[in-house]
Amino acid sequence: MAVLDRLAALRGRAPEHIRSDNGPELTANALRDWCRFSRTGASYIEPGSPWQNPYVESFGSRVRDELLSGELVETLLEDWRADYMERRPHSALGMMAPARFAASWRRSDRQNQATLNESGPMRESVS
Numbered sequence: 813m814a815v816l817d818r819l820a821a822l823r824g825r826a827p828e829h830i831r832s833d834n835g836p837e838l839t840a841n842a843l844r845d846w847c848r849f850s851r852t853g854a855s856y857i858e859p860g861s862p863w864q865n866p867y868v869e870s871f872g873s874r875v876r877d878e879l880l881s882g883e884l885v886e887t888l889l890e891d892w893r894a895d896y897m898e899r900r901p902h903s904a905l906g907m908m909a910p911a912r913f914a915a916s917w918r919r920s921d922r923q924n925q926a927t928l929n930e931s932g933p934m935r936e937s938v939s
Contacts, residue, residue, distance in 0.1 A: 813846045826850035 820826040830843070830852055847854050878884075898911045905913040 813842055816846055816850075820850060826852045829853040829855040831855045 816826075830847060832843075832854070844854070846852070896910070898909050901907040901909055902913075908916070
């Protein structure tokens, strides 16, 4: 309620109404008390009536269309993955990027396999 008090002080008066949905976060007793003491009315948005709150609905629509579009999110995720896997050094991997570490591990594993194949099958000696 401190934020509402500050806003009312900045404006020189409390708002005539506070518009909110019927969600629990905005129907708390503290908010109802603040409205009653500041003589601010409560104007509730009816469920399923987005036209009663056009600013939030417009904002939500723009966030979905512009920020959360599949192409943008995929591009951001791919950029992050490439940076994390191919460029960013990791201390647990000897300050190598994971892709470089994996490539060097595969090379050493192939060399170890080649060495084992050259020496032939291991035989147990019988005494």
